[in-house]
Amino acid sequence: MKRNALNITVGIVLFVIFVLLLFVFQVRTTQVAVVTTFGKATRPVTNAGAYFRWPWPIQEVHKFDERIHNFESKFEQVLTPDGYSLLIMVYAGWNISRPDVFFPRFGDSIQQAEENLEQVVRNAYSGVVGKHPFSHFISTDEKELKFVEIEQEILKRIQDDTKASGFGIDIKFLGIKKLGLPEGVTQLVFERMQSERQLQENRIKFEGERMAENIRSAANLESAKLLTEADAQASRIRSQGELEAAKSYEVFQKEPELANLLLKLTSLEMFLKGRTTLILDEGTPPLDLLKMTGRKQP
């Protein structure tokens, strides 16, 4: 009897598990699912959790990766309205937002969806690039540069197109990954860059020489100015001295003859300071004393 009860319990547990497997399905946080009833998509499931369903063959569950996929376009040539050929590659982040729309269109194939997306993206960037001159892609003028606006325009167009054609996907973001020029053009650019470099090299050289020359002549001018100022100041100082001296000269006016005498004596002394040969007449005092004795002798 005890054995029977145990058997029944085990049986019930197994049955419950079987029923659960048939009637319940799980959607992971990274997934979305669509429930099909007799092959027709009837119920999208976009939130994670466990859900009820009728067993096969009434209902089937198709699960999709809900995460944001990375899409990268080819590197393709487009024409700007001002006649430049530009190579452009864009990337986009997209995910399946409406599995009930996605499934009937692409089945389980992400790849097929990306192939269709590729077409839409190409149309979008060809259209948008065709409206922007080359200077909107690259420019040193922030106002002229429309890089971000171009990305937004392409994104907007893809979003509209995918919605209109019922892809059941959402384009989350888009950016330009690569910009380039046709191979032949790069060579022309190199030639232009080469001549620009040469020009710049010369400009730098001459500019340097000119600036150096300016510095030198300014220095010469400055020093000349300094010296002239100094000379002017020195002569001012000298004339000050003369002015002071002139005050002292007034003293000599008391007895000009004495002043002259003293001046003469001083200059005589100065004049004869060196090794001089002096020829003197014996009449000069104090040699006049010699004359007196000489007269006595003969």
Place this chain on the structure above:
Amino acid sequence: MNGSSDHPELEKPGQRSAMQPIPETPDDPGSQALSDALRSSFKIIRVVMIALLVVFLFSGFFTVGTQEKAVILRFGKPVGTGERALLGPGFHWAFPYPIDEYVKIPVGQLQTVNSSIGWYATSPGAEAAQNEPPPRPSLNPATDGYVLTGDENIIHVRGTLLYRITEPGLRYTFDFTNTQAHVQNSFDNALLYAAAGFKVDDALTRDVAGFRDRVRARLNDLVAQYQLGITVDQINVQAIPPRQLTAAFAAVLEADVRRGKVLNDARSYENQTVSRARSEAQARINTGENERNRMVKEINAEAGRFTAFLPKYKANPRSFIEQRQIEVLQRVLTNVAEPLILTRRSDGKPHEIRLQLNQEQRPPKLPEAPKDEH
């Protein structure tokens, strides 16, 4: 034997009926051995069953390392929301699959992404060995990467990005099929965008830091816009001119360096000249000053002497003059090298004196060495 079975549910009814006749021949040693073997194998199965159950329950245990966090998904849905869903480092338990599932998130671990556009076709090996293929005259868009600068020049750029997953990291882990690819695309876009607004010389040499800042600002914008759930830690950016023009760009740099040298030379000339002029000017002013002082001093001394002599002179001008005259002659005569005194000839005629004016040929009887001044 047949009543002592502990786990009758492990035995299938068919087996039981097959085993029933065995005790009827207990003397058969072969049957005895068989039943012993069966009994011990049941024991082994029981042990294995228990072990499996234990393993099943314990498989729910997992450890989270110091550099990571973990999230438990119950029926595919995170348990808890936001920060509270995160399990820190340590020992944790979750229901075994298919009820629970745990996912580890390497929050805080530094991750690296390299840019994929902007560099010419090469390989790290060839680059390290300096064995890169020589540049062709043009760039093939399929293999050679480059970016266009704002002034329509071509340059090569590449970069390395270090980032961390920002907590809680749920978006980084669960919302993208390949988050690294999105990070890389954003980084590529940032390089492209930064170059598109920069002049070639600024990007390469004059404003390298500004270029990197622009890349970083753009990248941060994109990370926020795309909600990648990362924090940019460090960006390294390298930009070089196209290899086809290496020499031309080097020549400009060299000219730049040379200009710097020429200017430096000029500036040092400026310094020297001006400071020399300044000291010369000071010297001239000083000379003027000296002359003034000397002049004033001399005149003052003269005036002093004058004032001192004035009373004596006034008393007897004639004798004063004579006295002064004699005094001076006395001083002068002691200095004079060769005094010649002419006496008056007795016949009253003048003397005839011949002077040899060249001092060098003076007879060397003099006590002093000849000097050329007098």
